[in-house]
Amino acid sequence: MLDSPVRGFLVGEFETRLERLHKLMSTKGLAGILLMSEPEVRYFTGFLTQFWQSPTRPWFLFIPVDKKPIAVIPEIGAALMRTTWIDDIRTWGAPWPKDDGISLLQDLLEPLLKSGARLGVMKGHESSLRMPLGDYERLMSGLGGIEVVDATDILHNLRMVKSAAEIEKIAHICGIASRTFARAGDIFHKGQSLAEAFRAFRIECLTQGADDVPYLAGGADQGGYCDIISPPSNRSLESGDILMFDTGATFDGYFCDFDRNFAIEQADDLSRRAYDTLWRATEAGLSTARPGRTCRDLFHAMAGVVAGDSDAVANAGRLGHGLGMQLTEWPSIIPTDRTVLEAGMVLTLEPSVETVDGRIMVHEENIAITETGAVFLNARSPELPIIGGR
Amino acid sequence: MLDSPVRGFLVGEFETRLERLHKLMSTKGLAGILLMSEPEVRYFTGFLTQFWQSPTRPWFLFIPVDKKPIAVIPEIGAALMRTTWIDDIRTWGAPWPKDDGISLLQDLLEPLLKSGARLGVMKGHESSLRMPLGDYERLMSGLGGIEVVDATDILHNLRMVKSAAEIEKIAHICGIASRTFARAGDIFHKGQSLAEAFRAFRIECLTQGADDVPYLAGGADQGGYCDIISPPSNRSLESGDILMFDTGATFDGYFCDFDRNFAIEQADDLSRRAYDTLWRATEAGLSTARPGRTCRDLFHAMAGVVAGDSDAVANAGRLGHGLGMQLTEWPSIIPTDRTVLEAGMVLTLEPSVETVDGRIMVHEENIAITETGAVFLNARSPELPIIGGR
Numbered sequence: 050m051l052d053s054p055v056r057g058f059l060v061g062e063f064e065t066r067l068e069r070l071h072k073l074m075s076t077k078g079l080a081g082i083l084l085m086s087e088p089e090v091r092y093f094t095g096f097l098t099q100f101w102q103s104p105t106r107p108w109f110l111f112i113p114v115d116k117k118p119i120a121v122i123p124e125i126g127a128a129l130m131r132t133t134w135i136d137d138i139r140t141w142g143a144p145w146p147k148d149d150g151i152s153l154l155q156d157l158l159e160p161l162l163k164s165g166a167r168l169g170v171m172k173g174h175e176s177s178l179r180m181p182l183g184d185y186e187r188l189m190s191g192l193g194g195i196e197v198v199d200a201t202d203i204l205h206n207l208r209m210v211k212s213a214a215e216i217e218k219i220a221h222i223c224g225i226a227s228r229t230f231a232r233a234g235d236i237f238h239k240g241q242s243l244a245e246a247f248r249a250f251r252i253e254c255l256t257q258g259a260d261d262v263p264y265l266a267g268g269a270d271q272g273g274y275c276d277i278i279s280p281p282s283n284r285s286l287e288s289g290d291i292l293m294f295d296t297g298a299t300f301d302g303y304f305c306d307f308d309r310n311f312a313i314e315q316a317d318d319l320s321r322r323a324y325d326t327l328w329r330a331t332e333a334g335l336s337t338a339r340p341g342r343t344c345r346d347l348f349h350a351m352a353g354v355v356a357g358d359s360d361a362v363a364n365a366g367r368l369g370h371g372l373g374m375q376l377t378e379w380p381s382i383i384p385t386d387r388t389v390l391e392a393g394m395v396l397t398l399e400p401s402v403e404t405v406d407g408r409i410m411v412h413e414e415n416i417a418i419t420e421t422g423a424v425f426l427n428a429r430s431p432e433l434p435i436i437g438g439r
Numbered sequence: 440m441l442d443s444p445v446r447g448f449l450v451g452e453f454e455t456r457l458e459r460l461h462k463l464m465s466t467k468g469l470a471g472i473l474l475m476s477e478p479e480v481r482y483f484t485g486f487l488t489q490f491w492q493s494p495t496r497p498w499f500l501f502i503p504v505d506k507k508p509i510a511v512i513p514e515i516g517a518a519l520m521r522t523t524w525i526d527d528i529r530t531w532g533a534p535w536p537k538d539d540g541i542s543l544l545q546d547l548l549e550p551l552l553k554s555g556a557r558l559g560v561m562k563g564h565e566s567s568l569r570m571p572l573g574d575y576e577r578l579m580s581g582l583g584g585i586e587v588v589d590a591t592d593i594l595h596n597l598r599m600v601k602s603a604a605e606i607e608k609i610a611h612i613c614g615i616a617s618r619t620f621a622r623a624g625d626i627f628h629k630g631q632s633l634a635e636a637f638r639a640f641r642i643e644c645l646t647q648g649a650d651d652v653p654y655l656a657g658g659a660d661q662g663g664y665c666d667i668i669s670p671p672s673n674r675s676l677e678s679g680d681i682l683m684f685d686t687g688a689t690f691d692g693y694f695c696d697f698d699r700n701f702a703i704e705q706a707d708d709l710s711r712r713a714y715d716t717l718w719r720a721t722e723a724g725l726s727t728a729r730p731g732r733t734c735r736d737l738f739h740a741m742a743g744v745v746a747g748d749s750d751a752v753a754n755a756g757r758l759g760h761g762l763g764m765q766l767t768e769w770p771s772i773i774p775t776d777r778t779v780l781e782a783g784m785v786l787t788l789e790p791s792v793e794t795v796d797g798r799i800m801v802h803e804e805n806i807a808i809t810e811t812g813a814v815f816l817n818a819r820s821p822e823l824p825i826i827g828g829r
Contacts, residue, residue, distance in 0.1 A: 100668035102654045103767035105565050128666035144771050146564040172573035174536040175495050183562035264492045276518035278490035377493035
């Protein structure tokens with residue numbers, strides 16, 4: 050198992066995040082911001098729990114423009130929240146369907162209403178309202194007249210550029226997944242059902258040091274696979290199959306997100322060529338990735354290689370994306386995304402190509418943007434790895 | 440590994456679900472219902488993927504009162520959705536921030552607006568809006584005048600009563616978690632860090648046949664633990680510790696949710712008595728649980744036992760809840776929940792008690808309501824298990 054980075058963050062990290070947030074809030078004229086989604090609450094508090102799996106209770110964090118965050122949370126989370134740097138923790142005995150935190154929020158937000166101030170809420174792309182819509186409508190109606198401003202871009206701008214401590218965690222989990230994939234020849238074999246292969250991958254990834262494997266998708270078929278988001282099919286691995294696993298494993302709340310392709314016992318020429326095309330596309334992506342270039346540039350660099358080799362650019366909707374506290378984050382590597390790359394961003398490069406009979410091959414890498422370019426966070430293989438039978 | 444039930448469901452199961460939904464919609468005068476959350480989309484389609492981990496793309500299911508569901512989803516999910524019983528699948532090349540499915544929904548919903556019909560949306564307790572709030576507001580403004588009705592109770596009533604095939608999956612994962620806990624003496628030991636114990640539990644649970652372990656919380660300390668939702672602390676297991684693991688493992692998209700307490704090498708009297716109190720509380724819960732009784736009755740049956748033994752009823756907010764496609768579902772075992780129990784419901788019984796110095800012990804079991812009573816879905820231990828050092 051790899052040596053682990055220290056878990057959690059120093060308080061200074063949270064102070065820096067808050068300071069940057071306060072500046073952006075001032076620029077936008079926001080008196081406060083109301084957050085309720087897991088990554089945002091965690092980003093400003095360090096509150097890390099899988100209990101968000103339970104959809105029963107809402108959790109809130111209110112951040113005034115000039116003060117530390119105030120947690121408004123179910124009593125069941127108070128002990129854990131008290132271990133963070135947050136001092137002001139207000140709780141209620143949830144679940145309480147008639148008033149699940151709404152009165153507490155009303156008390157907190159009324160001063161803003163009275164002073165005619167603006168409240169930020171995340172309403173934009175890639176966000177959800179992680180509370181009952183009816184409760185939100187009731188809260189807003191109780192604050193009739195308060196000006197609500199979409200604060201999504203503020204949060205995206207902040208979280209998009211990772212600190213050194215964040216990148217260390219992402220690099221660590223990328224290393225763990227790389228070592229897991231390096232054992233493919235030991236854990237996958239001809240005749241194995243895909244369900245068994247999924248289980249073997251998860252166990253190996255935990256053994257290598259992952260905290261969890263929240264995302265695992267995969268497929269296998271002759272010359273490629275039909276989609277990249279499915280649970281295991283009933284198929285058993287056959288000679289000549291192209292096997293793909295795409296994993297979002299985590300360490301201390303941070304994700305990797307990359308895939309690997311393997312040929313079972315033998316690879317046909319079309320598969321080798323497809324792999325080579327995708328390899329060169331990611332190389333083109335890497336050499337384009339540096340501060341000042343855009344997501345649009347990355348898209349064209351990779352799409353150009355794929356289009357040069359084939360008429361059939363497969364369409365997964367984009368050729369990569371951000372990652373970090375979530376499996377996928379903004380920006381998107383699409384022609385219309387002109388986000389300018391900055392040192393500290395962490396991205397996937399994810400070109401894909403159609404192979405045969407509507408099947409595809411997808412190759413995904415994780416990179417971090419540095420002051421002078423970009424670096425891969427995961428181990429790589431320039432040729433399609435062939436793994437033998439047992 | 441246990442023999443697995445067949446994965447997925449027969450089409451008849453989806454037809455029955457739809458038929459029951461249509462009846463409830465008619466009663467409520469709904470012309471259609473718009474769903475967007477993972478369990479609801481899956482419940483009516485069978486669309487099972489971990490890709491919901493990516494928050495980037497919204498997914499929609501529109502169900503007219505007199506027709507089969509219509510999927511409005513990102514292109515990346517089309518291949519998987521085509522493997523389900525759904526015929527009408529409309530896709531777009533997501534992510535497309537300017538129009539992430541909104542035009543497609545607008546086209547679908549406009550006929551309702553024109554006919555003055557009512558649209559159901561989930562807005563109530565335990566629901567979230569799994570799409571950007573700004574997009575929802577834009578959609579509703581484009582449908583200005585459409586009457587939106589909260590459909591949460593319809594979905595809750597439907598999903599709360601499980602079919603035999605659903606209960607088989609839940610019982611299967613409860614069996615897997617039971618066999619994992621039965622190996623506690625082999626996988627946990629004095630001196631082990633909690634992080635290592637978490638990893639060992641996950642690996643054992645996968646080895647026993649779980650698809651995944653999306654929820655795992657735990658704690659350990661002398662005489663109890665401080666909270667029940669935390670990731671592993673830095674503590675190493677010591678003699679006399681009470682170790683608790685609470686797991687939500689999954690099989691084919693269905694959860695178990697129960698915990699187990701263990702004493703490391705030795706148990707003090709207070710811990711034994713606390714365990715005995717909780718054991719008798721769950722026995723009281725089981726003997727109360729049958730069709731016709733309410734969640735309120737269950738609460739009082741269990742709270743009565745705990746209060747009879749101690750002044751200190753610990754408060755996790757409730758003494759149990761529903762489960763199934765989600766780690767926690769309605770109803771809640773609280774004094775104000777008068778939900779009447781029906782055969783087919785699956786619930787947790789989860790009494791807790793304060794032990795010493797603000798520490799607690801929580802004991803959780805999973806039960807299914809039958810025509811004549813209730814049955815435990817997990818293996819049990821009437822005495823606090825003591826596990827030795829290596």
